[in-house]
Amino acid sequence: MNVAPDPKSIPQGALLSPEANQAAALATATGVLTVDLDAIVANWRKLEKTAVPAECAGVVKADGYGCGAEQVARALSNAGCKTFFVATLDEARAVRAAVPATAAIYVLGGFFQNTGDAYAKIGCKPVIGDLNELAEWDVFCRRSGWSGGAAIHIDTGMNRLGMTVTEAQGIVPRINAGDHGITLVMSHLASAELLNNPANARQLTAFREIASLFSGVPASLANSSGIFLGAQFQFDIVRPGCALYGINPTPEADNPMQPVVELKARIVQIRNIERGDTVGYGGTWTARRPTRIAIVAAGYADGYFRAASSNDGTRGAEVVVAGKRCPIAGRISMDLTAVDITDLDKNVVRRGHWVTLIGEGITVDELAHHFGTIGYEVMTSLGRRYARVYKGGNATAAPPAPPPAEPAAAST
Ligand SMILES: *Cc1c(COP(=O)(O)O)cnc(C)c1O
Numbered sequence: 001m002n003v004a005p006d007p008k009s010i011p012q013g014a015l016l017s018p019e020a021n022q023a024a025a026l027a028t029a030t031g032v033l034t035v036d037l038d039a040i041v042a043n044w045r046k047l048e049k050t051a052v053p054a055e056c057a058g059v060v061k062a063d064g065y066g067c068g069a070e071q072v073a074r075a076l077s078n079a080g081c082k083t084f085f086v087a088t089l090d091e092a093r094a095v096r097a098a099v100p101a102t103a104a105i106y107v108l109g110g111f112f113q114n115t116g117d118a119y120a121k122i123g124c125k126p127v128i129g130d131l132n133e134l135a136e137w138d139v140f141c142r143r144s145g146w147s148g149g150a151a152i153h154i155d156t157g158m159n160r161l162g163m164t165v166t167e168a169q170g171i172v173p174r175i176n177a178g179d180h181g182i183t184l185v186m187s188h189l190a191s192a193e194l195l196n197n198p199a200n201a202r203q204l205t206a207f208r209e210i211a212s213l214f215s216g217v218p219a220s221l222a223n224s225s226g227i228f229l230g231a232q233f234q235f236d237i238v239r240p241g242c243a244l245y246g247i248n249p250t251p252e253a254d255n256p257m258q259p260v261v262e263l264k265a266r267i268v269q270i271r272n273i274e275r276g277d278t279v280g281y282g283g284t285w286t287a288r289r290p291t292r293i294a295i296v297a298a299g300y301a302d303g304y305f306r307a308a309s310s311n312d313g314t315r316g317a318e319v320v321v322a323g324k325r326c327p328i329a330g331r332i333s334m335d336l337t338a339v340d341i342t343d344l345d346k347n348v349v350r351r352g353h354w355v356t357l358i359g360e361g362i363t364v365d366e367l368a369h370h371f372g373t374i375g376y377e378v379m380t381s382l383g384r385r386y387a388r389v390y391k392g393g394n395a396t397a398a399p400p401a402p403p404p405a406e407p408a409a410a411s412t
Pocket of ligand 1: 059061108188222223224225239240241242243
């Protein structure tokens with residue numbers, strides 16, 4: 001007699017290789033998000049080249065803009081990135097596990113009195129934007145002997161984080177006294193994606209003045225868009241985030257970055273409906289002809305925003321089915337989205353086939369337009385239910401450039 005094995009004795013993936021685990025996840029997944037780490041590295045290299053001689057850091061907050069902070073940080077580190085920015089200590093912990101001890105990790109959210117030990121343990125640096133915060137950090141460093149360094153964040157017009165320019169001037173004597181523990185002075189641009197916004201020049205002037213007083217301390221102003229405002233915005237370190245992940249940092253011009261994510265979801269049912277039938281919650285979309293509908297396994301719980309729904313008055317987002325763009329039909333629901341596939345040949349799609357929600361020409365920025373938001377929110381909302389697949393990421397640092405040719409000896 002056959003005895004069923006005790007389910008507890010079956011290894012739950014423990015004996016499977018990462019590849020086999022991934023294959024198992026893929027076999028049952030209803031959505032697959034592919035992150036192209038090589039494209040992220042290529043984007044980083046492009047930004048680095050644009051900003052040279054400034055150092056190019058990598059902003060990997062919010063789980064690497066939804067792409068996976070550890071995977072992204074490891075790939076960037078392999079490619080030569082030496083400085084990372086995150087929002088929280090928990091994010092810093094994840095990134096630290098993925099990068100060498102020599103890599104600098106800055107925590108944009110700054111320092112609270114009880115977090116000093118965590119900073120020391122992880123070996124990361126707070127971005128300090130308030131004089132009381134700085135005083136507390138100094139107390140921690142004096143008591144613990146920790147000398148890992150910190151950044152000073154100066155507000156130059158955004159009025160979010162950072163101390164005032166006047167407050168920052170008060171730190172200058174300390175800089176001149178030496179051994180100050182400040183490893184970076186930074187500010188953040190409020191409108192960098194708008195080339196001609198006068199706030200950019202105002203912030204640049206204010207930052208240039210105050211940063212020049214922090215002599216010997218590296219300075220940083222530019223996010224992704226700031227890099228494209230010109231060399232004077234680049235200072236010593238640039239801090240790109242969105243552009244690494246393929247979001248257009250220059251929305252007034254063509255996107256210079258490569259796309260990074262591709263999102264596919266499975267068709268769970270195909271149905272034929274009559275002219276006059278409605279589709280989905282509220283019956284807001286009416287078939288104007290005999291119509292074929294594919295029901296796709298992704299919805300607003302997966303970060304496919306309900307705002308991209310389609311009804312009789314407005315067209316919503318599109319998805320690519322069998323190589324062709326097809327419109328959404330009706331309201332996007334929590335787990336499912338209906339798509340009008342009437343214009344496709346009847347035999348090209350079947351239940352179980354995959355449709356493309358991002359990729360094949362559908363960009364994150366296009367989707368953001370339909371969602372009524374920006375690419376950043378599309379990326380950081382990408383659902384937890386998707387199986388995640390990583391491509392590449394093994395690129396190594398480019399060999400150091402050969403030394404410049406000896407200048408011809410001056411003839412004497
Ligand atoms: C998020 C963030 C960045 C990166 O901005 P992007 O627009 O995504 O390039 C840089 N600096 C600070 C302070 C940030 O908060």
